[in-house]
Each structure stands twice: as structure tokens, then as C-alpha cells.
Amino acid sequence: MSNAVVIDHPLIQHKLALLRDKDTGPKEFRELANEIATLMAYEVTRDLPLKEVEIETPIKKAKFKMIEGKKLGIVPILRAGLGMLDGVLKLIPTARVGHVGLYRDPETLEAVEYYCKMPTDVSERDLIVVDPMLATGGSASAAISFVKEKDPRSIKLMCLVSAQVGIDRVKKDHPDVEIYTAAIDEKLNDHAYIVPGLGDAGDRLYGTR
Numbered sequence: 414m415s416n417a418v419v420i421d422h423p424l425i426q427h428k429l430a431l432l433r434d435k436d437t438g439p440k441e442f443r444e445l446a447n448e449i450a451t452l453m454a455y456e457v458t459r460d461l462p463l464k465e466v467e468i469e470t471p472i473k474k475a476k477f478k479m480i481e482g483k484k485l486g487i488v489p490i491l492r493a494g495l496g497m498l499d500g501v502l503k504l505i506p507t508a509r510v511g512h513v514g515l516y517r518d519p520e521t522l523e524a525v526e527y528y529c530k531m532p533t534d535v536s537e538r539d540l541i542v543v544d545p546m547l548a549t550g551g552s553a554s555a556a557i558s559f560v561k562e563k564d565p566r567s568i569k570l571m572c573l574v575s576a577q578v579g580i581d582r583v584k585k586d587h588p589d590v591e592i593y594t595a596a597i598d599e600k601l602n603d604h605a606y607i608v609p610g611l612g613d614a615g616d617r618l619y620g621t622r
């Protein structure tokens with residue numbers, strides 16, 4: 414049982430296959446990650462509440478629907494989450510942005526926090542936490558815990574590639590958080606990298622290592 418919403422539109426699957434290719438360099442990797450994030454954000458925001466408004470077209474006045482002034486926030490988990498930020502902002506340009514800095518200790522695999530800066534009015538906002546990879550779930554779970562200390566209205570988690578174990582961990586720690594992913598891969602390897610995955614998303618985005 415996946416417990417996550419898998420957004421597997423053909424355009425997303427196509428771009429994700431290119432993203433996974435080891436020969437895709439940082440420039441194209443960044444473009445693809447943002448394009449997929451834009452397409453996913455379309456689905457993640459599907460439940461945004463609408464309000465009725467009166468608009469005068471060149472023909473007549475009529476009632477239409479517009480998004481109710483809902484306050485959104487996007488929270489990339491540094492560094493890799495930054496690779497999805499512009500893609501989400503393209504669709505929701507008025508969203509505020511919070512940052513959570515975490516790295517995964519290669520020995521313990523535990524998430525280590527080094528930065529957290531949230532919008533001041535986060536308690537009035539619905540947040541979308543973004544990270545391309547959900548492996549053990551330690552980073553996402555820790556990030557969500559930090560963010561929860563600021564008392565946001567709601568939190569969704571959006572990832573590109575997930576492992577079932579990571580989904581289970583986040584759901585166990587944060588049953589209230591809805592998870593969206595473009596793919597659920599087979600398993601983790603001995604270093605807790607997703608298999609087949611795409612490698613280290615941060616390194617591939619920025620050409621490090």
C-alpha cells in the first residue's frame with residue numbers, strides 16, 4: 414500500500430526518464446527537475462478553494478470562479494529541494510518561500526539540520542515541502558517536524574522519486590501530511606540511495622562531487 418499520490422502523467426514520466434539518465438548534465442537536470450515540479454504542482458494544488466466572482470466579459474456580466482485568497486508557502490529542503498522551487502513558483506508566483514537546510518549524515522543516515530528560515534506569517538499558510546528524493550524519509554520527516562514548530566495551517570510533501578520505506582516513515586511520523594510523488598522505485602541500496610533512482614540529486618543539480 415503506497416499511501417502516497419503518484420502523479421504519473423505521461424509528460425512527467427518522459428521528463429523523469431531523462432532526469433534519471435546518468436548522461437544528463439546539471440543544466441538539463443535543473444531544467445527537467447523544474448519542469449516536472451511545475452507539472453506536479455498543477456495536481457498538488459487541485460484542491461485549492463474557489464470563490465464566486467462577477468466578471469464582465471465583452472458580452473455580459475456573469476459569475477465565474479477564482480482562487481480564494483489562500484496563502485501558500487513553498488519549503489525546499491536544501492540543497493536538492495531548491496531544484497524544484499522555481500518550477501513550483503512558476504505556477505504559484507505569490508507563494509512565500511521558507512528554507513530548511515538539512516544534510517544526511519553518511520554514517521548514521523540521520524538528517525542534520527543547519528538552517529531554518531520560515532515566512533513570518535507561516536501560521537496562516539498552507540505549505541508544500543519539496544525535495545526531489547524521499548529515501549529513508551529521515552530528511553523529510555525532520556524537515557516537517559521543524560516546520561511544524563512554526564504551526565502552519567497544513568503541510569503537503571512533494572517529491573520526484575520515492576522509496577516505499579520513506580513514504581512509510583513520513584506517514585508514521587506525520588500522518589496528517591499528504592505525500593505526492595512522480596514515482597515509487599524498487600528499493601534502497603546499502604548507502605540508502607534509491608534504486609534505480611537518479612543518484613544524489615544535490616550533486617547532479619549543482620555538479621558537485
Ligand SMILES: O=c1ccn([C@@H]2O[C@H](COP(=O)(O)O)[C@@H](O)[C@H]2O)c(=O)[nH]1
Pocket residue numbers: 490492493517522524544546547548549550551552553579605606607608610611612613614615
Ligand atoms: O537516492 C537518493 C537518496 C537520497 N538523496 C538525498 O538525501 C535526502 C533524502 O534522503 P532520506 O534518506 O530520505 O533522508 C534528499 O534530501 C536527497 O538530497 C538523494 O539525493 N538521492
Ligand SMILES: O=P(O)(O)OP(=O)(O)O
Pocket residue numbers: 490491492493494515516517518552613614615616
Ligand atoms: O540530503 P543530502 O545530504 O544529499 O544533501 P544535499 O541536498 O545538500 O545534497
Ligand SMILES: [Mg+2]
Pocket residue numbers: 493613614615616
Ligand atoms: Mg545530496
